[in-house]
Amino acid sequence: MTTKLFGEPVRRREDARLITGQGRYLDDIGSSAYAAAFLRSPYAHARIVDVDVTAAVDVEGLLAVYTYEDLVGPMAEPLPVLIPHPQLTSPRTGYPLAKDVVHHVGEAVVMVVATDRYVAEDALDKIAVTYEELPVVVGVDAARAAVHAVHDDVPDNVAARHHQETGDVEPALAASPHTLSFTQYFERSAAMPMEGKGVHARWDGDDSSLRVYTSTQASTSVRAAIAAKLQLSLERVEVIAPDVGGGFGVKIVHPWPEELLVPMAARLLGHEVKWSEDRREHFTSSAHERQQRQEVTVGYDDDGRITALDVHIWHDNGAYTPYGIIVPIVTATQLVGPYVVPVYRVQVESVFTNTVIVTPYRGAGRPQGCFAMERAMDRIAQERGLDRAEVRLRNLIQADQFPYDHHLTFQDGRPVVYDSGDYVGLMDKLKALVHWDSFEDRRTEARARGRHLGIGMAMYVEGTGPGPYEGGHVQVLGSGKVLVSTGLTSQGQGHETVFAQLVASELGVPMEDVEVTTGDTRRFGYAVGTFASRAAVMSGNAVALAARGVKEKALRIAADVLEVDPGDLEIDEGLVQVKGTPGASIPLRTVAVLSNPLRYAFDEAAKQATQFAGPGDDSKPPVAAGDAPGLEHTDYYSPVRSTFASGAHAAVVEIDPMTWEIEVVDYAVVHDCGNVVNPMIVEGQVHGGVAQGVGGALYERMAYDRDGQLQNASFMDFLMPYASEVPDVVIDHQETASPLNPLGLKGAGEAGVIPGSAAIASAIEDAVGRRIAAMPISPTELYDLVRSDADQVTNTVGPTNATGAMA
Amino acid sequence: MRSRAMSAVHTERTITVVLNGVPREATVPVRWLLSDALRHEFGLTGTHVGCEHGVCGSCTVLVDGEPTRSCLVLAVQVDGRQVTTVEGLSRPDHQGGQVLHPIQEAFRECHALQCGFCTPGFLTTIAAGLDARDASVEITDEEVDELVGGNLCRCTGYANIKKACRYAAASMREQAAR
Numbered sequence: 001m002t003t004k005l006f007g008e009p010v011r012r013r014e015d016a017r018l019i020t021g022q023g024r025y026l027d028d029i030g031s032s033a034y035a036a037a038f039l040r041s042p043y044a045h046a047r048i049v050d051v052d053v054t055a056a057v058d059v060e061g062l063l064a065v066y067t068y069e070d071l072v073g074p075m076a077e078p079l080p081v082l083i084p085h086p087q088l089t090s091p092r093t094g095y096p097l098a099k100d101v102v103h104h105v106g107e108a109v110v111m112v113v114a115t116d117r118y119v120a121e122d123a124l125d126k127i128a129v130t131y132e133e134l135p136v137v138v139g140v141d142a143a144r145a146a147v148h149a150v151h152d153d154v155p156d157n158v159a160a161r162h163h164q165e166t167g168d169v170e171p172a173l174a175a176s177p178h179t180l181s182f183t184q185y186f187e188r189s190a191a192m193p194m195e196g197k198g199v200h201a202r203w204d205g206d207d208s209s210l211r212v213y214t215s216t217q218a219s220t221s222v223r224a225a226i227a228a229k230l231q232l233s234l235e236r237v238e239v240i241a242p243d244v245g246g247g248f249g250v251k252i253v254h255p256w257p258e259e260l261l262v263p264m265a266a267r268l269l270g271h272e273v274k275w276s277e278d279r280r281e282h283f284t285s286s287a288h289e290r291q292q293r294q295e296v297t298v299g300y301d302d303d304g305r306i307t308a309l310d311v312h313i314w315h316d317n318g319a320y321t322p323y324g325i326i327v328p329i330v331t332a333t334q335l336v337g338p339y340v341v342p343v344y345r346v347q348v349e350s351v352f353t354n355t356v357i358v359t360p361y362r363g364a365g366r367p368q369g370c371f372a373m374e375r376a377m378d379r380i381a382q383e384r385g386l387d388r389a390e391v392r393l394r395n396l397i398q399a400d401q402f403p404y405d406h407h408l409t410f411q412d413g414r415p416v417v418y419d420s421g422d423y424v425g426l427m428d429k430l431k432a433l434v435h436w437d438s439f440e441d442r443r444t445e446a447r448a449r450g451r452h453l454g455i456g457m458a459m460y461v462e463g464t465g466p467g468p469y470e471g472g473h474v475q476v477l478g479s480g481k482v483l484v485s486t487g488l489t490s491q492g493q494g495h496e497t498v499f500a501q502l503v504a505s506e507l508g509v510p511m512e513d514v515e516v517t518t519g520d521t522r523r524f525g526y527a528v529g530t531f532a533s534r535a536a537v538m539s540g541n542a543v544a545l546a547a548r549g550v551k552e553k554a555l556r557i558a559a560d561v562l563e564v565d566p567g568d569l570e571i572d573e574g575l576v577q578v579k580g581t582p583g584a585s586i587p588l589r590t591v592a593v594l595s596n597p598l599r600y601a602f603d604e605a606a607k608q609a610t611q612f613a614g615p616g617d618d619s620k621p622p623v624a625a626g627d628a629p630g631l632e633h634t635d636y637y638s639p640v641r642s643t644f645a646s647g648a649h650a651a652v653v654e655i656d657p658m659t660w661e662i663e664v665v666d667y668a669v670v671h672d673c674g675n676v677v678n679p680m681i682v683e684g685q686v687h688g689g690v691a692q693g694v695g696g697a698l699y700e701r702m703a704y705d706r707d708g709q710l711q712n713a714s715f716m717d718f719l720m721p722y723a724s725e726v727p728d729v730v731i732d733h734q735e736t737a738s739p740l741n742p743l744g745l746k747g748a749g750e751a752g753v754i755p756g757s758a759a760i761a762s763a764i765e766d767a768v769g770r771r772i773a774a775m776p777i778s779p780t781e782l783y784d785l786v787r788s789d790a791d792q793v794t795n796t797v798g799p800t801n802a803t804g805a806m807a
Numbered sequence: 808m809r810s811r812a813m814s815a816v817h818t819e820r821t822i823t824v825v826l827n828g829v830p831r832e833a834t835v836p837v838r839w840l841l842s843d844a845l846r847h848e849f850g851l852t853g854t855h856v857g858c859e860h861g862v863c864g865s866c867t868v869l870v871d872g873e874p875t876r877s878c879l880v881l882a883v884q885v886d887g888r889q890v891t892t893v894e895g896l897s898r899p900d901h902q903g904g905q906v907l908h909p910i911q912e913a914f915r916e917c918h919a920l921q922c923g924f925c926t927p928g929f930l931t932t933i934a935a936g937l938d939a940r941d942a943s944v945e946i947t948d949e950e951v952d953e954l955v956g957g958n959l960c961r962c963t964g965y966a967n968i969k970k971a972c973r974y975a976a977a978s979m980r981e982q983a984a985r
Contacts, residue, residue, distance in 0.1 A: 021853015
């Protein structure tokens with residue numbers, strides 16, 4: 001019997017190459033390529049008066065210099081607004097190279113191509129750009145005040161006003177026994193994968209075709225963008241995502257200017273060209289996320305049950321809106337979490353600032369929404385004198401209320417209808433895992449050691465696996481090898497392993513025989529991409545359906561040969577056999593050969609197949625109408641709407657009252673992503689997400705000054721957690737299958753990060769007895785908070801920090 | 808990277824390096840970082856550059872056995888020295904194949920990598936640390952923290968990297984006991 005694979009912690013097949021230095025990341029490709037480098041704006045807002053490249057031209061080894069003036073046709077037009085929305089009334093995007101005005105530090109102004117990167121940077125040093133500085137807008141509050149405009153023709157700085165409501169919120173609040181209101185802030189962080197972006201392009205002049213490698217989360221879409229912008233026919237362009245050193249959202253944006261400019265240069269120069277982003281470029285010219293100002297009013301009854309919720313959000317979208325308003329829509333719709341909210345209104349103003357663009361970073365607006373809702377829960381608990389877990393329990397959607405309709409519209413334009421879940425189960429497991437009810441003993445023990453100990457919790461529901469579709473192709477070769485491809489890309493999630501597990505399970509073949517390719521448009525042309533915790537749900541189901549199609553065809557062909565009914569056959573370990581009748585069998589690889597009526601005896605497989613080949617019916621064509629040669633099948637999975645995963649986190653923090661250092665000493669996760677294909681990989685995703693959640697809560701922030709200069713644009717100053725900052729994480733699983741897809745899966749990629757700031761803020765409040773209204777929080781800010789007379793902090797906390805974005 | 812456009816500020820120098828056990832000679836511009844020479848001159852692309860200022864540790868290689876950030880060293884500085892990259896951590900077996908270092912095996916077994924970009928730097932650093940300690944003694948949590956504490960990983964949250972250290976130390980201890 002085939003070894004059980006679905007649900008097993010199968011070791012990853014990617015690892016063999018990655019642990020020996022044999023991976024193939026973007027910069028490992030094209031050793032003879034020319035190097036591109038970019039001169040980027042040093043000003044956050046300025047008019048370009050003059051670009052003088054004369055001195056650079058003398059640099060030996062310089063091959064080409066490009067400015068906006070060199071862009072032609074569609075390349076000279078603004079970059080696309082990928083996801084338009086009727087409420088995005090003032091979308092703005094930049095140009096591949098800046099035209100007239102730069103809107104943030106880091107915007108590309110000039111591209112040079114040279115024999116190597118050292119020479120290219122020599123040339124950049126000699127280019128003189130004259131700027132006329134313009135007033136700078138940094139942070140949501142400055143954008144909202146609109147003393148200055150980021151874009152001349154958008155005087156109020158508002159790109160979009162998004163609004164959803166499920167009832168008449170004002171009368172509902174007026175009728176509520178109690179209400180409370182608060183304002184809070186969430187700061188910018190960024191995906192910050194260890195590998196920056198990068199692009200390599202090779203133009204084949206004889207074939208008039210372009211091959212582009214790019215460190216992307218969406219190779220099919222990059223391909224379409226390049227074809228459109230460079231005016232090439234789609235079939236002349238192939239785009240491949242090689243090994244990608246992490247994405248976490250930033251690499252879903254496309255086309256990045258460099259993804260167009262590097263292929264453009266390769267075509268013009270008739271030579272390979274490569275650009276590898278350096279770390280400073282990544283800080284100032286890729287994307288950030290998370291800053292919001294949130295004004296929350298919540299109504300509730302004597303028991304702490306919510307009666308109405310009114311939220312107004314100002315969302316910093318940076319200088320441009322290439323990714324539309326996906327992030328604030330996600331915040332607005334996911335904010336309600338696992339709770340019954342009888343009447344809900346949310347209004348979002350998405351505002352321009354002279355800072356790096358804001359696009360999804362793991363969690364994509366959810367950490368902010370979770371922060372709003374969970375802080376409300378904690379405040380209600382405090383006001384009513386109730387246990388924080390108890391207030392949440394009283395508000396949870398119950399197991400018998402699914403499917404549960406929130407009457408909201410999700411990021412994919414589909415209704416927010418929770419497919420399944422057991423939120424009370426999550427809470428029960430979390431309380432047990434973290435010993436919630438016996439925490440006071442620990443607090444007492446810590447107090448005796450002179451430390452403040454606090455515990456906090458946060459729950460979330462995460463829409464995962466949005467459509468519109470993904471596809472899968474499965475083909476069995478005469479060698480017995482099974483080729484699987486899907487169009488979406490991989491950045492470390494172990495897709496080669498997981499999709500092989502699924503296909504081997506469905507088809508009944510050894511996993512070693514299965515080879516998986518992702519993100520290569522030569523193999524699969526239709527795809528959406530890897531984001532929104534969707535790969536396992538979307539491509540997982542697609543490749544499983546494709547494998548089922550192959551199996552059906554294999555059984556039909558084998559049944560013909562073995563003269564039995566297909567229903568009496570099974571495939572096990574690559575052998576098609578009659579159930580319960582040993583001996584009556586045919587290898588799947590032989591079926592693959594038989595599936596093609598043209599079979600020259602190139603190899604043993606074809607020779608073997610001839611013994612099964614029947615004389616054939618002279619009256620029928622060799623390939624029947626509606627059939628096709630080959631043992632392969634392509635299928636697509638397209639869901640009616642997203643699945644909704646869920647979870648509950650708890651954090652225990654210990655605070656040293658001498659230094660106000662905050663240490664997360666325990667972190668507990670209860671996680672429900674439906675059926676689990678590979679629990680080892682899911683746990684790995686949770687671990688990594690929690691680390692990013694801790695980073696976002698205590699360490700990471702983009703420290704823009706008032707001139708729009710990013711003061712901490714390096715790993716020395718932007719504090720990502722090392723091992724010493726990440727707590728041990730204990731995990732408990734709950735599996736509530738999704739009824740929406742054949743495999744019962746929900747997504748798992750983002751879950752770990754979502755409730756981090758909410759849970760840790762709750763724990764710090766519990767430890768020090770002061771209200772926290774801005775995250776992240778540093779020891780200095782905590783010190784300022786505990787010694788201030790105010791009973792709660794607002795955005796004025798930490799006036800000593802130079803973070804213009806918070807100013 | 809083949810072209811050698813030179814001006815007065817950058818001349819070339821020929822260096823000899825024992826690279827992964829094999830003497831290699833190359834002529835490199837004096838301003839080239841070791842990381843660039845390894846990747847673009849010697850073709851050893853397993854050494855990855857994550858930050859270019861010595862903070863993340865992805866580019867860590869062993870120079871005369873010591874973990875060294877190859878983005879903070881010029882190629883000419885390793886003239887006459889031994890350099891080991893991730894490609895050189897495994898050892899040839901007697902059947903023409905390769906035997907992985909115990910920490911490489913442990914990373915796979917413990918799911919200590921996801922995207923794999925930072926992995927070579929962790930592997931070289933931890934391998935050097937494990938090789939330098941008395942394998943017969945059980946590894947402590949403090950030793951593990953020390954081995955993994957200087958490198959950044961954005962994917963794993965480090966839990967499984969620490970687990971891999973313990974796993975590798977245990978397997979080396981078992982070896983030592985034989």
